[in-house]
Amino acid sequence: MKDPAALRVLHENRYHATPHIFVAPGRVNLIGEHTDYAEGFVMPAAIDFATLAAISPRNDGKVVIYAENFGEERSYEANALPSQPSGEWSDYPLGVLAILAGEGYTIPAMSLSLWGDVPLGSGLSSSAAVEVATAVAVTGMMGVSIPGPKLARLCQRSENEFVGANCGIMDQFISANGAKDHALLLDCRDLSYRLAPIPADVALVIANTMVKHSVAGAGYTTRRAEVEEACAVLASHRPEIKFLRDATVADLEAWGHEISLNALKRARHVITENNRTEAAAEALLANDMPTLGRLMHEAHVSYSKDFEGSCVEADTMVDLAQDLPGLIGARLTGGGFGGCTINLVESSQAQTFALALKERYQKATGITPEIHICHASAGAHAIS
Numbered sequence: 170m171k172d173p174a175a176l177r178v179l180h181e182n183r184y185h186a187t188p189h190i191f192v193a194p195g196r197v198n199l200i201g202e203h204t205d206y207a208e209g210f211v212m213p214a215a216i217d218f219a220t221l222a223a224i225s226p227r228n229d230g231k232v233v234i235y236a237e238n239f240g241e242e243r244s245y246e247a248n249a250l251p252s253q254p255s256g257e258w259s260d261y262p263l264g265v266l267a268i269l270a271g272e273g274y275t276i277p278a279m280s281l282s283l284w285g286d287v288p289l290g291s292g293l294s295s296s297a298a299v300e301v302a303t304a305v306a307v308t309g310m311m312g313v314s315i316p317g318p319k320l321a322r323l324c325q326r327s328e329n330e331f332v333g334a335n336c337g338i339m340d341q342f343i344s345a346n347g348a349k350d351h352a353l354l355l356d357c358r359d360l361s362y363r364l365a366p367i368p369a370d371v372a373l374v375i376a377n378t379m380v381k382h383s384v385a386g387a388g389y390t391t392r393r394a395e396v397e398e399a400c401a402v403l404a405s406h407r408p409e410i411k412f413l414r415d416a417t418v419a420d421l422e423a424w425g426h427e428i429s430l431n432a433l434k435r436a437r438h439v440i441t442e443n444n445r446t447e448a449a450a451e452a453l454l455a456n457d458m459p460t461l462g463r464l465m466h467e468a469h470v471s472y473s474k475d476f477e478g479s480c481v482e483a484d485t486m487v488d489l490a491q492d493l494p495g496l497i498g499a500r501l502t503g504g505g506f507g508g509c510t511i512n513l514v515e516s517s518q519a520q521t522f523a524l525a526l527k528e529r530y531q532k533a534t535g536i537t538p539e540i541h542i543c544h545a546s547a548g549a550h551a552i553s
Contacts, residue, residue: 171221173552176237176284180223183235184280188223191309193301193549195219195287195294196343197375197511198502199352199453200468201446203435203476205337207396207413208358209443212450213339214367214545215347216375220285220298221552222306227278234262237284247278254332261296262303264331268323269307277311288377288539292503296332297340300324305345305549317346317548318360335393336504347548354450358414365453367545371497372519373511376490376526377539378482380507388506392435392478399436402428413439431477438475442468458497462513465498478505482534486510489529495522 173190180188194215201211227233232250235242236258243259245251250267254260262283266276283302287295301324308315315323324341328334338357347353351364367373396413403420404410410420413436421440425433445464452460469487473479483501487510490499495518502511514522523540530538 171219171284171286173221176221176223176282179237179284180225180280180282183282184225184233186225186280188225188280188282189306189309190552191222191224191302191306191549192219192552193222193298193305193344194347194546195298196340196347197293197373197509197543198339199511199513200449200465200500201339201442202468202472202502202505203392203396203478204414204439204442204446205339205355205357206335206393207400207439207443208411209414209439210354210356210446210450211339212352212354212365212446212453213343213347214352214373215343215548216293216373216543217546218285218287218293218298218541218543219546220283220287220295220302222302223282224306224310225280226310227280230278232266232276232278233280234259235280235282237282247276250276260332261299261327264327265300265303265324266307267331268327269304272323274311274313276307279307279310281306288509289381292501292505292508293375294340294344294503296328296334297324297344300327301341301344301549305551309551318342320549321345322360335390343548345549347546349547350545352450352453352545354446358412363450365450367453368456368458370516371458372514372516373543373545374514374519374523374526375502375541375543376486376510376512376523376530377541378480378486378507378509378530379536379538380480380482388478389504392476395429395432395435396439399428399432402432403436414443416440434475434477438471441471458513462496462498465500465513469500472501472505476505480507482536483507483510485533486526486530486538489533490522490526493522493525494518
């Protein structure tokens with residue numbers, strides 16, 4: 170995480186005001202990919218990559234937002250904020266303000282500085298970290314307390330309705346509600362959740378393939394449409410199927426011949442992934458690492474072959490990890506089509522594992538990856 174004290178100084182020098190500082194983490198998903206918008210189960214953990222937000226009031230009626238990562242500032246009238254996205258970084262904080270305004274909150278004049286170290290396009294939820302950091306900073310300055318699950322839903326709406334990315338609830342939810350040293354099993358239907366401790370002797374090794382993805386891109390949008398196509402066919406036979414969360418493998422066996430091949434494969438991934446995710450949570454709660462590792466491997470194969478959401482580089486990264494000492498489980502994490510793999514590794518082997526995987530991947534692909542040893546962190550909060 171970037172240095173909060175450095176952001177405080179940056180903000181003070183730029184706006185001549187002492188800010189309050191807030192933080193919202195990125196996330197890594199241990200298992201449960203593309204199940205969230207099917208109202209299924211996911212099991213992410215917040216990580217120690219994050220977005221920091223510094224905020225202070227203004228007296229000129231303006232909302233001024235500065236992004237240190239881009240070295241750019243945007244200025245707006247607080248009572249006339251944009252209603253449409255521009256396709257730039259500013260859409261993410263502006264989307265949060267638009268949703269809050271739509272909920273009846275009066276957006277105050279403010280200076281907002283953002284600075285983060287969640288790698289962009291890596292599948293570690295840089296956008297959600299910006300949204301949640303903005304939300305907790307703005308509501309904090311307003312003196313408004315919004316429970317974490319509701320705050321996550323508002324931030325998801327900002328990405329769906331303002332930015333135009335049709336994401337599910339997982340990224341914003343874990344950023345707002347994560348717990349240190351725990352993964353979180355989330356039921357995306359009713360937003361109930363339970364925490365599962367990650368053993369102290371297990372490290373989260375995140376390996377960035379350096380292939381970027383975007384949930385606003387065509388691949389994600391096409392896959393989601395295919396999931397919805399399959400669901401509609403199954404629902405025509407069983408009206409109680411509102412989302413693929415409600416469907417079973419038996420349903421696919423009964424009516425799969427009516428579904429296009431691609432949509433059938435996407436549905437098979439989502440339905441079996443839901444089952445794997447629930448089983449993985451039970452394995453983690455029981456400290457059954459071999460079972461968790463097996464489920465992660467099965468999840469990656471399904472993601473790559475049935476959902477076709479992987480890429481050559483991500484498959485290579487997962488394959489190269491398989492026989493390295495200390496590995497518990499490895500899979501592609503995030504929206505897919507690039508990004509990062511998550512490797513659960515015995516802590517005593519983590520440094521050696523990371524170096525070996527980096528060397529192997531560079532030799533196999535000619536790409537130098539970024540590999541980080543991370544820990545599960547707390548969700549969004551103020552920093553004193």
